[in-house]
Amino acid sequence: MLLLIGVFIFSFIKSQNTEYISIGNDQYGNSLFYKIDKTLNNEFYFWFKIEYTLENDPGMSKSEYYLHAKCDNKTEAILKYKNDWRKDDEDDGIHEATKDQIKYVQTSKNHKTYFLFEKNCKK
Secondary structure (H helix, E strand, C coil), X not given: CHHHHHHHHXXXXXXXXXCCEEEEECCCCCEEEEEEEEECCCEEEEEEEEECCCCCCCCEEEEEEEEXXXXXXXXXXXXXXXXXXXXXXXXXXXXXXXXXXXXXXXXXXXXXXXXXXXXXXCC
């Protein structure tokens, strides 16, 4: 019985960690979210989601991006992405960036995900 309760509690805690966390809205009113996938010694991986308002994007309801962030130089690169279109019910799947498409860009201090460097990088 205790084992069953322990498994339930562990599953509940684990499921809580996979939920997106809101980081507010962008300048257009779209909702922004993130969830950390994993953190390593001097880098981390996370999902970034944008839920578009109908006014801002009548065709797409949301986009999700899987990013690799490097702590040393505070850069990010999109490794995977997924778009969810309003008009179809099909799962468009996750698209992986090819090696030549992966470009690391500097993350500015005013970017919505910049705080993740302070939160997930070793001091």
